[in-house]
Amino acid sequence: MSDFVMTIGGDSVPAAESFGVINPANGDVFAHAPECTRQQLDAAFDSAAKAQRDWKLDEDVRRQVLLKIADVLMASAEELAPVLTAEQGKPLADATMEVFASAIWCQYFANLETPPQVIQDDDTARVEVVRRPVGVVAAITPWNYPLLLTFWKVAPALLAGNTLVLKPSPYTPLTTLKVSELIRDVAPAGVVNTVSGGDRLGAWMTGHPVPRKISFTGSIETGKLVAQSAAPDLKRVTLELGGNDPAIVLDDADPAQVSKAIFAGAFTNNGQVCSAIKRVYVPEALYGAVLEGLTEQASAIKVGDGSQADSKLGPINNAPQFERVKELVADALAHGARATTGGKAMDRPGYFFEPTILTDISDGTRTVDEEQFGPALPVIPYRDIDDVVERANSTHFGLSGSVWGADGDRAAAVAGRLECGTAWVNTHLALGPSQPFGGVKWSGIGSENGPWGLAEFTEVQAVHRSKDPSGLNASTAGLVS
Ligand code: NAD
Numbered sequence: 001m002s003d004f005v006m007t008i009g010g011d012s013v014p015a016a017e018s019f020g021v022i023n024p025a026n027g028d029v030f031a032h033a034p035e036c037t038r039q040q041l042d043a044a045f046d047s048a049a050k051a052q053r054d055w056k057l058d059e060d061v062r063r064q065v066l067l068k069i070a071d072v073l074m075a076s077a078e079e080l081a082p083v084l085t086a087e088q089g090k091p092l093a094d095a096t097m098e099v100f101a102s103a104i105w106c107q108y109f110a111n112l113e114t115p116p117q118v119i120q121d122d123d124t125a126r127v128e129v130v131r132r133p134v135g136v137v138a139a140i141t142p143w144n145y146p147l148l149l150t151f152w153k154v155a156p157a158l159l160a161g162n163t164l165v166l167k168p169s170p171y172t173p174l175t176t177l178k179v180s181e182l183i184r185d186v187a188p189a190g191v192v193n194t195v196s197g198g199d200r201l202g203a204w205m206t207g208h209p210v211p212r213k214i215s216f217t218g219s220i221e222t223g224k225l226v227a228q229s230a231a232p233d234l235k236r237v238t239l240e241l242g243g244n245d246p247a248i249v250l251d252d253a254d255p256a257q258v259s260k261a262i263f264a265g266a267f268t269n270n271g272q273v274c275s276a277i278k279r280v281y282v283p284e285a286l287y288g289a290v291l292e293g294l295t296e297q298a299s300a301i302k303v304g305d306g307s308q309a310d311s312k313l314g315p316i317n318n319a320p321q322f323e324r325v326k327e328l329v330a331d332a333l334a335h336g337a338r339a340t341t342g343g344k345a346m347d348r349p350g351y352f353f354e355p356t357i358l359t360d361i362s363d364g365t366r367t368v369d370e371e372q373f374g375p376a377l378p379v380i381p382y383r384d385i386d387d388v389v390e391r392a393n394s395t396h397f398g399l400s401g402s403v404w405g406a407d408g409d410r411a412a413a414v415a416g417r418l419e420c421g422t423a424w425v426n427t428h429l430a431l432g433p434s435q436p437f438g439g440v441k442w443s444g445i446g447s448e449n450g451p452w453g454l455a456e457f458t459e460v461q462a463v464h465r466s467k468d469p470s471g472l473n474a475s476t477a478g479l480v481s
Pocket of ligand 1: 141169444
């Protein structure tokens with residue numbers, strides 16, 4: 001029997017079957033989540049479709065509900081953060097910040113102006129472009145920021161007049177299930193439905209006839225399956241997928257300063273961030289100093305159980321990802337790379353891996369070419385700026401990247417040459433609800449956040465109101481003799 005329940009049509013819905021959720025800090029199952037059946041998924045989509053009929057009618061109500069959801073999140077941070085830490089692994093302070101950030105996203109969209117767009121208003125016609133909701137949204141999320149990435153979808157989808165069925169990752173379903181319970185009193189029944197289960201449940205959702213939109217965050221591999229599954233009935237898709245972000249250090253950068261900031265950009269959430277720095281390119285003249293700075297940071301940081309106050313980095317979230325990081329680092333070492341610090345799993349229960357800095361490594365090694373999504377960072381020397389921009393871009397990934405140097409304009413000019421959705425200058429991972437976020441190439445389709453993210457949950461409708469009593473206009477008049 002599960003300790004957590006699903007929310008369908010405003011009701012608590014248990015399931016006959018459940019699956020275990022592991023605390024990555026010790027490898028033990030600490031709770032169970034419901035395994036949603038096909039019938040329960042049908043019920044969730046059915047209640048979302050019914051609820052949408054009223055929900056789409058009153059924008060003021062929607063804004064009020066979003067503000068109330070934000071209040072619930074803020075008031076529940078102490079209850080939610082330990083659950084998030086237990087299922088995800090991140091330190092409690094970071095989990096608390098994730099709950100607050102989710103509330104901030106709701107507040108931002110509750111207050112986002114959506115002015116009507118009048119593109120013509122003269123003697124012949126008034127033409128307005130309006131945005132209509134897409135309908136029911138299927139939202140599927142990964143395990144690295146289970147709550148925040150859920151609200152990147154929930155907040156704009158609700159403002160636009162859609163209703164949702166949410167499916168969190170099977171590794172981190174609990175916080176999303178809990179939040180859905182907590183907001184039952186403030187969101188009308190059926191507006192936010194939450195189901196839990198394995199990958200199979202995600203596939204059922206994308207192939208289901210009710211949702212008109214799939215908002216997906218996860219791996220490139222799954223994103224391609226989602227696109228295929230959405231194609232037969234032309235569901236709209238937003239795909240936020242993986243990245244392999246380069247950080248390019250320029251020759252006028254301050255090595256001590258940039259190594260601190262680059263370390264933070266690479267190791268936040270233990271490297272499990274889609275847009276974390278995943279490879280660093282440093283000019284030969286600065287290479288030794290930057291490598292030393294990064295090594296110092298990585299060897300000093302306190303790794304431990306996220307529930308303990310002094311832990312700055314937690315474990316890797318799950319066993320397959322732990323195995324993947326081990327495999328990629330072992331592959332790098334086998335191909336001549338050297339770990340200046342770290343390089344192996346920690347000798348303790350749970351999925352802990354030593355923060356690792358890799359040198360004597362270059363493009364063509366798996367850890368450089370693939371998304372490692374963990375606490376291991378390759379640092380690569382370069383000579384020529386054009387060549388390094390070419391190397392940064394010669395990949396299927398295109399999520400984000402950063403360029404670092406004392407001359408901000410020069411760094412910005414290099415950043416402008418990166419083929420990616422976000423180009424940072426002298427910072428990395430600076431994100432906010434008003435700033436569009438999305439990937440190019442295989443890193444995704446579409447954007448989240450800001451008016452651009454809101455638009456993804458809408459369909460454009462042109463309302464052309466004729467002022468000519470005949471009803472004829474320039475393009476049709478010639479047809480009538
Ligand atoms: P994943 O693709 O394995 O799973 C993501 C979600 O998809 C889970 O809920 C999973 O159950 C579900 N799923 C699995 N198979 C499915 C299918 N066939 N159809 C529908 N849904 C299915 O990804 P993950 O391992 O949970 O997350 C890590 C990946 O997510 C990394 O590649 C990371 O870069 C990416 N990510 C991207 C962003 C972004 O905004 N671009 C943000 C966070 C994470």
